[in-house]
Amino acid sequence: MPSTVTALVGQSATQIDTPALVIDLDAMERNMARMAAFVQQHQLLWRPHAKLHKSVQIAHWLEQAGAHGHCVQKTSEAEALAAGGIRNIYISNEVIAPTKLARVAQLSQRLHAQGGRLALAVDSLEGIARLAHAMQSANATADSMDVLVEINVGQNRCGVQPGVAAVHLAQAVLAQPMLHFAGLQAYHGGAQHLRTAAARQAAIAQALQHIATTRQAFDAAGLRISLVTGAGTGTFIHEAASGVYGELQTGSFLFMDADYAANERDPAQPVFEHALFVKTQVISVSATHAVCDAGHKSHAIDSGLPTLHGLPAGHALRFANGGDEHGVLHPDATAGNASGWLPALGDTLWLIPGHCDPTVNLHQYIVGVRGGLDAGVVECVLTVDGRGALT
Amino acid sequence: MPSTVTALVGQSATQIDTPALVIDLDAMERNMARMAAFVQQHQLLWRPHAKLHKSVQIAHWLEQAGAHGHCVQKTSEAEALAAGGIRNIYISNEVIAPTKLARVAQLSQRLHAQGGRLALAVDSLEGIARLAHAMQSANATADSMDVLVEINVGQNRCGVQPGVAAVHLAQAVLAQPMLHFAGLQAYHGGAQHLRTAAARQAAIAQALQHIATTRQAFDAAGLRISLVTGAGTGTFIHEAASGVYGELQTGSFLFMDADYAANERDPAQPVFEHALFVKTQVISVSATHAVCDAGHKSHAIDSGLPTLHGLPAGHALRFANGGDEHGVLHPDATAGNASGWLPALGDTLWLIPGHCDPTVNLHQYIVGVRGGLDAGVVECVLTVDGRGALT
Numbered sequence: 001m002p003s004t005v006t007a008l009v010g011q012s013a014t015q016i017d018t019p020a021l022v023i024d025l026d027a028m029e030r031n032m033a034r035m036a037a038f039v040q041q042h043q044l045l046w047r048p049h050a051k052l053h054k055s056v057q058i059a060h061w062l063e064q065a066g067a068h069g070h071c072v073q074k075t076s077e078a079e080a081l082a083a084g085g086i087r088n089i090y091i092s093n094e095v096i097a098p099t100k101l102a103r104v105a106q107l108s109q110r111l112h113a114q115g116g117r118l119a120l121a122v123d124s125l126e127g128i129a130r131l132a133h134a135m136q137s138a139n140a141t142a143d144s145m146d147v148l149v150e151i152n153v154g155q156n157r158c159g160v161q162p163g164v165a166a167v168h169l170a171q172a173v174l175a176q177p178m179l180h181f182a183g184l185q186a187y188h189g190g191a192q193h194l195r196t197a198a199a200r201q202a203a204i205a206q207a208l209q210h211i212a213t214t215r216q217a218f219d220a221a222g223l224r225i226s227l228v229t230g231a232g233t234g235t236f237i238h239e240a241a242s243g244v245y246g247e248l249q250t251g252s253f254l255f256m257d258a259d260y261a262a263n264e265r266d267p268a269q270p271v272f273e274h275a276l277f278v279k280t281q282v283i284s285v286s287a288t289h290a291v292c293d294a295g296h297k298s299h300a301i302d303s304g305l306p307t308l309h310g311l312p313a314g315h316a317l318r319f320a321n322g323g324d325e326h327g328v329l330h331p332d333a334t335a336g337n338a339s340g341w342l343p344a345l346g347d348t349l350w351l352i353p354g355h356c357d358p359t360v361n362l363h364q365y366i367v368g369v370r371g372g373l374d375a376g377v378v379e380c381v382l383t384v385d386g387r388g389a390l391t
Numbered sequence: 392m393p394s395t396v397t398a399l400v401g402q403s404a405t406q407i408d409t410p411a412l413v414i415d416l417d418a419m420e421r422n423m424a425r426m427a428a429f430v431q432q433h434q435l436l437w438r439p440h441a442k443l444h445k446s447v448q449i450a451h452w453l454e455q456a457g458a459h460g461h462c463v464q465k466t467s468e469a470e471a472l473a474a475g476g477i478r479n480i481y482i483s484n485e486v487i488a489p490t491k492l493a494r495v496a497q498l499s500q501r502l503h504a505q506g507g508r509l510a511l512a513v514d515s516l517e518g519i520a521r522l523a524h525a526m527q528s529a530n531a532t533a534d535s536m537d538v539l540v541e542i543n544v545g546q547n548r549c550g551v552q553p554g555v556a557a558v559h560l561a562q563a564v565l566a567q568p569m570l571h572f573a574g575l576q577a578y579h580g581g582a583q584h585l586r587t588a589a590a591r592q593a594a595i596a597q598a599l600q601h602i603a604t605t606r607q608a609f610d611a612a613g614l615r616i617s618l619v620t621g622a623g624t625g626t627f628i629h630e631a632a633s634g635v636y637g638e639l640q641t642g643s644f645l646f647m648d649a650d651y652a653a654n655e656r657d658p659a660q661p662v663f664e665h666a667l668f669v670k671t672q673v674i675s676v677s678a679t680h681a682v683c684d685a686g687h688k689s690h691a692i693d694s695g696l697p698t699l700h701g702l703p704a705g706h707a708l709r710f711a712n713g714g715d716e717h718g719v720l721h722p723d724a725t726a727g728n729a730s731g732w733l734p735a736l737g738d739t740l741w742l743i744p745g746h747c748d749p750t751v752n753l754h755q756y757i758v759g760v761r762g763g764l765d766a767g768v769v770e771c772v773l774t775v776d777g778r779g780a781l782t
Binding site for chain 2: 006097281
């Protein structure tokens with residue numbers, strides 16, 4: 001296996017090899033404290049999405065800060081967290097393959113026996129029938145697994161249409177003694193990166209309408225919705241203010257990426273700092289540009305290219321995609337680098353990834369630095385336990 | 392660690408879990424035979440780029456087909472191949488960090504002792520001085536490492552300007568007794584995906600001008616260029632026809648991605664087939680679209696979204712990005728799906744990735760299928776040995 005460890009505990013941050021994924025632990029902990037205070041103030045449950053960090057250690061830290069459980073998107077992500085001692089896990093996504101559902105059923109029984117809980121989202125009668133079959137095959141205990149009915153609140157991806165279709169799914173869940181109908185999954189992914197605060201608020205207002213429609217259908221059927229869960233870093237202040245959502249799934253606030261930072265901040269939203277960076281080194285310099293050793297194998301570019309962090313005034317650089325292994329750095333005159341300053345060969349720089357979740361997935365380890373990126377010390381090297389957990 | 396093995400040898404291809412990275416071994420071997428015949432016919436050296444496949448096993452297969460060595464982009468990729476018994480490795484990229492150069496020097500001595508060879512590209516006097524220092528510190532044997540001077544032939548990324556600047560670098564290499572000046576690195580990455588055959592030919596004609604300019608400067612200095620190396624799947628017929636390049640670095644032809652397939656084929660170019668696929672499953676279906684379990688955590692999207700493979704006439708689908716974990720499939724009326732056909736819940740589909748290299752990097756294993764994607768059998772499960780080899 002290749003050498004993917006880029007630092008050792010106790011080293012200076014200047015010694016971290018490149019490219020490396022690095023957390024500013026102080027900034028991350030400030031972000032965590034701000035979100036913990038918010039959910040406590042609003043008396044909400046908090047189940048941060050582990051698709052962000054993919055790390056057992058960070059999941060434990062989030063529990064210490066007040067999270068009562070964790071979301072994941074894939075069965076294998078749930079298995080990775082469970083292997084690290086996490087006991088309250090929600091696969092906030094549909095699982096359809098019988099082989100995967102057998103694993104879901106087994107994991108639910110293991111967590112249940114440990115006093116924990118596994119939950120799964122569903123959006124089809126067929127999916128519920130397959131899950132029930134898997135639970136029967138696993139000789140599952142009564143009421144041993146939570147099921148949430150996903151409704152489409154505006155993202156137009158998974159989820160049934162709001163209203164009576166959701167009631168039919170809940171009834172199908174209620175007909176299965178091993179399954180517990182635990183509420184509605186109502187996450188509006190499409191709203192998270194609407195740039196203006198007003199547009200995000202309007203999108204969540206629409207989602208709340210869809211939930212209201214659905215609740216009316218449940219009322220008419222004499223069924224109760226015990227929990228509505230959803231929300232992300234872009235919109236959670238609105239879900240929290242609604243009185244409708246009982247649980248927030250916010251995860252990205254912990255690291256804050258360039259895409260979230262590009263949102264206009266709503267004054268009601270806590271301020272979150274960038275806490276995740278890619279450290280990179282300049283490996284080539286010409287008259288017009290410099291080239292660093294971080295390409296899109298080091299950082300995801302689905303939500304835009306990285307931005308540069310911590311450059312002094314007059315030293316602004318524009319990052320251009322140089323392929324899998326290279327970033328091309330040009331002087332950014334529009335941002336004050338009129339002199340055409342370029343970094344020197346061997347200089348190291350800090351990048352803010354466009355999107356944290358898939359960036360974390362590209363790395364086996366995350367280096368945790370205490371005391372600032374430039375002067376700090378490596379306090380921990382975390383394993384990305386859920387890296388490549390696709391199935 | 393999460394369950395990342397998606398198939399076992401001997402299973403039917405229908406049993407491969409999703410999402411999974413799958414090679415059609417028959418198609419891959421046909422591609423390999425076509426390229427091997429081409430390089431033999433043109434009496435060229437062939438050093439395929441391992442940044443495509445990142446697999447020791449595939450590197451060995453390529454050697455059996457006629458490759459005399461392998462390119463990589465990173466020190467840790469070289470280490471991963473060397474650990475698997477590969478002995479002739481060229482890091483076709485600049486390495487600047489002293490810690491990495493110490494590893495480069497160590498690896499060069501290990502390979503040299505085994506009768507193999509390590510090579511490195513350089514584009515600065517500082518880089519050569521640092522490499523020489525690392526070789527001295529490793530007590531390197533005389534002439535034990537190859538160094539290629541990279542010139543910028545049009546990509547405007549790394550590489551010195553063509554002409555006398557390259558001579559100065561070669562002289563600096565020649566002044567170091569442990570280093571062997573092995574020729575010019577002259578790869579034009581920017582030419583590979585120019586869509587028309589004429590544009591690609593024109594770009595390589597420009598590159599050949601830059602090489603000619605450089606050769607004149609070497610002649611004037613009384614220095615010989617023993618090898619010019621470069622070329623990719625998009626342009627290699629031109630480098631091969633030039634009589635200037637002595638070595639081709641083509642790798643992507645082996646798998647062929649959607650981006651290369653979008654190039655207009657030059658009649659002189661051998662036909663290559665798609666051989667690398669992501670198998671995915673439909674996990675949600677609505678009236679307007681279906682959702683599959685492959686998002687951009689399963690396939691790289693830097694060069695465009697995946698296309699669908701093997702759908703029958705009238706069943707064309709358009710793949711839309713659904714985030715890290717989801718693909719959204721819409722009926723493609725413009726491609727003949729006028730009826731609005733959608734796959735059913737649980738159906739599996741084959742995706743052709745937009746860009747193979749970073750797609751491979753997302754997976755720990757590649758499943759090799761013999762006898763066709765649908766009816767075939769799993770013959771091997773390959774490790775992506777160079778996955779995450781960033782440093």
